[in-house]
Amino acid sequence: MVSTSPTSLPFSLLNAHQNKTSTNKTTLPSSPLQPISLKSSTLTHRFSPHGHGHRSVSCSAAPGGEQRPGSPMVVESPPSKTPGVRTGIWNWRGYNIYYQYAGTDGPALVLVHGFGANSNHWRKNISYLAKSSRVYSIDLIGYGYSEKPNPREFKLNSFYTFETWAEQLNEFCAEVVKDKAFFICNSIGGVVGLQAAIMEPQVCKGILLLNISLRMLHIKKQPWYGKPFIKSFQSLLRNTGVGKLFFKAVATPESVRSILCQCYHDTSAVTDELVEIILKPGLDPGAADVFLEFICYSDGPLPEELLPKVKCPVLVAWGDKDPWEPVELGKAYKDFDSVEEFVVLPNVGHCPQDEAPDLVNPLIESFVTRHST
Secondary structure, eight states, X not given: OOSOOTTTHHHXXXXXXXXXXXXXXXXXXXXXXXXXXXXXXXXXXXXXXXXXXXXXXXXXXXXXXXXXXXXXXXXXXXXXXXXXXXXXXXXXXXXXXXXXXXXXXSOEEEEEXXXXXXXXXXXXXXXXXXXXXXXXXXXXXXXXXXXXXXGGGSSSSOSSOHHHHHHHHHHHIIXXXXXXXXXXXXXXXXXXXXXXXXXXXXXXEEEEEESOOOXXXXXXXXXXXXXXXXXXXXXXXXXXXXXXXXXXXXXXXXXXXXXXXXXXXXXGGOOHHHHHHHHHHHTSTTHHHHHHHHHTOOXXXXXXXXXXXXXXXXXXXXETTOSSSOHHHHGXXXXXTTEEEEEEETTOOSOHHHHOHHHHHHHHHHHHHHTOO
């Protein structure tokens, strides 16, 4: 229910439940989604120096395409957890996407959450960053208060992929932000940001990665002797009733708190508010299907495959007490030419933006200032 490493996700969740009881640009399918035409010239034309989000923005399907039928699921956007921060609903290919925004001047920042999280995971960052920037925090499709289409409705091996989310991120910049933007990303959100920057390099001005997912359960990283077990376990979760029972067992306040206490070094940051932020949208219809779909997703890009292709500057920051994404493995990313700096965040876990905003906010601010001239 929180942005975790696919390396140990199913197993960490099982442990949490046991503890509680014992103590290349991919095109979206022709139906029911249609690809939206998003060429470089279109993006450039749409950008303006001071773009802002609107209450609702509609995207046009590509020629011959049709928008997803049916009335929108979300009518009103839930209020932000942060005073002074506004919220909006963006209609993306017929699906309602929730986002928050603040700030009136300066460069544009888009904050991208990790697996199982949502835009409220940036509640300790938005107001601070909005003093000098225009800040947007988006719920990726399938998460938070964005719609959660059933992945089995699509004729794809997997609908919830980094390519899908990257297209969403780039089109959000074109349609809502209406400007180039810096991507500030946590966990799997980092892979989304990198993929987006490669697919539409003219959109992204720079990327700051916070404990990016190493994707250790990726098919290329699985040990040969573990592949049959992992594949069987994923099939069991995705294709039988066991998956829904598993999700039901972990989608409780007790289990979510236990999982968060694993990945936060400072467990005092695991408050009732945080548990509610993670859990509440995870109880929406469709959330279980999204959850199970992604933990069974072992394909797609790896950070080390994307970093050499990125044209914009990248800063990597890493909480050194992250039990799921070890900093010693993360340090390998500092050797890529696109990475200008690798910053170790002492005594911080997997979600530095929430656990240590006093360290992260100035780091983001200085990175953005450095590359805004």
